[in-house]
Amino acid sequence: MQDPYVIMTTGFKNSVTGGAITGYQVKIRIPYYRGVYLSAVDYLKLSVDGVDIPRDDLRIAVNGRTFTMPEMEEAGDTRWFYGDPATLLVAKSGGLVPGIHTITVGITIRKSYFPAQDPEHLYDFFGLWKSGKYEPFIEPPTVITKKVTLVQ
Amino acid sequence: MDMTRRDFVHAGIATASVAALSSLGGMAARAAPPRHKIKRGVATYSYQEDVMVKQMSVEDMFREMSDIGAYGFECIAEMMVPDFPNPSNAWIDQWHGWVDQYQLVPCAYTQFIDSMRTKHHNLTVEEGVQTMLRDFRLAKRLGIPKIRCLIGTPVDILEATLPYLEKNDMWIGVELHAPIRIDGPLMARLLKISEKSDRFGFVPDFSIFQNAPNPFLRDRLIRDGLLTHAAAMYIENSWENHVSQAKVVAEVAKMKGPPTSTNYVQTVYGIATQNPRDLIPFMSKCRHIHGKTWGLTENCVDPAIDLTPVVAALIEGGYDGIIATEYEGQRMMDDIMPFSAMEMVRRHHVMQRRLLGEI
Numbered sequence: 001m002q003d004p005y006v007i008m009t010t011g012f013k014n015s016v017t018g019g020a021i022t023g024y025q026v027k028i029r030i031p032y033y034r035g036v037y038l039s040a041v042d043y044l045k046l047s048v049d050g051v052d053i054p055r056d057d058l059r060i061a062v063n064g065r066t067f068t069m070p071e072m073e074e075a076g077d078t079r080w081f082y083g084d085p086a087t088l089l090v091a092k093s094g095g096l097v098p099g100i101h102t103i104t105v106g107i108t109i110r111k112s113y114f115p116a117q118d119p120e121h122l123y124d125f126f127g128l129w130k131s132g133k134y135e136p137f138i139e140p141p142t143v144i145t146k147k148v149t150l151v152q
Numbered sequence: 153m154d155m156t157r158r159d160f161v162h163a164g165i166a167t168a169s170v171a172a173l174s175s176l177g178g179m180a181a182r183a184a185p186p187r188h189k190i191k192r193g194v195a196t197y198s199y200q201e202d203v204m205v206k207q208m209s210v211e212d213m214f215r216e217m218s219d220i221g222a223y224g225f226e227c228i229a230e231m232m233v234p235d236f237p238n239p240s241n242a243w244i245d246q247w248h249g250w251v252d253q254y255q256l257v258p259c260a261y262t263q264f265i266d267s268m269r270t271k272h273h274n275l276t277v278e279e280g281v282q283t284m285l286r287d288f289r290l291a292k293r294l295g296i297p298k299i300r301c302l303i304g305t306p307v308d309i310l311e312a313t314l315p316y317l318e319k320n321d322m323w324i325g326v327e328l329h330a331p332i333r334i335d336g337p338l339m340a341r342l343l344k345i346s347e348k349s350d351r352f353g354f355v356p357d358f359s360i361f362q363n364a365p366n367p368f369l370r371d372r373l374i375r376d377g378l379l380t381h382a383a384a385m386y387i388e389n390s391w392e393n394h395v396s397q398a399k400v401v402a403e404v405a406k407m408k409g410p411p412t413s414t415n416y417v418q419t420v421y422g423i424a425t426q427n428p429r430d431l432i433p434f435m436s437k438c439r440h441i442h443g444k445t446w447g448l449t450e451n452c453v454d455p456a457i458d459l460t461p462v463v464a465a466l467i468e469g470g471y472d473g474i475i476a477t478e479y480e481g482q483r484m485m486d487d488i489m490p491f492s493a494m495e496m497v498r499r500h501h502v503m504q505r506r507l508l509g510e511i
Contacts, residue, residue: 004486005205033200034230039270073271082231083204112267114304116274122307122338125331136268 006031007103007146008085014095014152021095023057024150027085031142032109035082038062038075043108043141046088049101059089100149106141113137188467191223192504193259193474195442196232198493201482203231207491210247214254216494220501224257226300226440226476229290230264237290244293251295259474260298260325260355260440261291265305280309281316288320298323298440300355303332307341310352317351324352325440330359331422334430346437353437357478358444358457363425365391366456368447368484370416375487379416380409387413387420397421428465435469440476447481447492448499452506463507475504 011027026046030036044060046053055069062080066089080086088105114123118134128134194217202208208216210232217225233239239247251258265283267275275283284299291299301310301324310326317324326342333339346352365388373379383404390400397417404414431438448454466475477500485492505511 003483004490005201029204033197033204034228034264035236036230037266037269040266040268042271076270076273079236081234081236083206110268110271112265112269112304113302115306116268120307120341122341123304125333125336138268 003031003142003144005029006107006142006144007105007148009148011085011087012101012103012148012150014150015089020093022093023089023091024095025087025089026103026148027087028105028107029083029085030080030109031107031144032111033082035079035084036109038067038072038078038080040110040112041072041080041107042110042138043106044069044072044088045106045141046090047104047106048090048096050104053090057091059091061087061089096150098150098152100147102145102147104143104145106143108139108141110138186467186509188508189470189472190463190466190508191474192221192501192508193224193226193443193476194220194222194497195226195262195476195478196228197226197262198477198479198497200231201486201493202491211250214250214256216497217256218254220498222256222474222501224259224474224476226260226262226442226474226478227258227294227296228262229287229294230262233290233294237286239290239293247294257474258294258296260300260476261287261294261296262300262302263287263305263324264302265309267304267306267309275306275309277306277308277312280306281312284309284313285316285320288316288322291322292320297321298325300440300442301326303327303329303338307345310342311345311348314345314349314352317349322351323439325355325438326353327355327357327442328360329357329442330362331424332360333424334360334426343434346434350437353439354434355440355442356431356438357442358459358462360426361428361459361462362423362456363458364456365420365423366446366484368456368481369419372484372487373412373416378410378412380407380413383407383409383413384416387417391420391423428462429468432465432469435466435471438469438471439473441466441471441473443475443477443500443504445477445479445481445496445500446484447479447496448503450499452499452502454500454503459503459507477501477504 006028008027014021015023015025046058059066059068060072067075114128114137116136128137196213199208199213230236234243265280269275299322370384374381387400401414401417404417445454446456477497479493479496
């Protein structure tokens, strides 16, 4: 939802540490209608110019704190506020070449619209029960692509 | 309950209208709408797109809702309250300043249980109750007495929360959203819970009264190349004429166009209009209502949800509360009419004014 506004143009730049370009960063808004605990980000994948970024090279920063992907999954006390950007940080020596880049973000928010279990069979009609087994519902990822120019 | 200034103003208008009507004689009296306690409202969910890109502040929402004459609104705190769940006292003071200045009643608070809190841990019942109490605290600070819970709120957490309602002076309503059946098993289970406390009830969502295909969705699918116009018309006509779903799927599969056209069969055949009169027996348990809409025409008509019989049932059942317009068509319209919410909410309120006899 709100796909056109997820990947932000502002904030797309190389990251400089100690005078050297050590990576790059891009800001995203949450594709939902409310903020969530950061741990509710069930899936996050970034691709740049068609190349998937390895999970270990990716960090996410909200409210001035930076998280690895495993840390993000456990961040049940950190809010990613609605409309506020989260910064995706990629470690890449030399960063990106100035010019236009194709950024693709795949993201799933675990919305908990249905319970994790259904011992009383109350949610049969949502198709969550398949061949006698209940599966909690988690949406497939929203995939958003946008071309953005990096200057430096 | 104390009469708010807002109630007083409304009571004054009602008295004046009755006086005016009685002086006009029988004709006008027959034309007068039935007496009711339904008030117009807005679910701030509607404005999500504008809020996301920060072109609508919280005060802008108050101003807009006031301009269209809403009585009250439903608040999504996780969308609009900074530093959720613990905004500063200064911000809370500002909030109450807006409530007074714009004369709007904050009627209900949307609760999100987030039962699958992290990838590896689901909420325990005790953690669920603590989450509810977190929201009670914030709702109280915002001056909101009613909580709307989503349909997926685990029933054991709801039951464990009952003892806290009285002490916190809160009411909880679980939304009745399509495809939940008023006569279905989940509803039967929730009704049992409601027998234990008159502070537990329901929030009907008008999606359960959808009576026609949603043209805003259909047209978006066509624009996105996922459905052909011919297939859409065939599917909708077949649905209206009760052609079997299996036959329609088979026919659509043979038609020219993308294979995704068959998905629209499921969408249309999934419409299961419920009888609004089925709400009447437990209307006293319904203290808040979600006025779902996916969009309205320029004539202020909702082509997918006809509210005429719904409002009649609400009046007959004595519903006392707001119809909180919940516009949900943003993602169907954002390619041709971005930021459509304010316009659509306004159209919904013109429709409500007609149905409620205001115009």
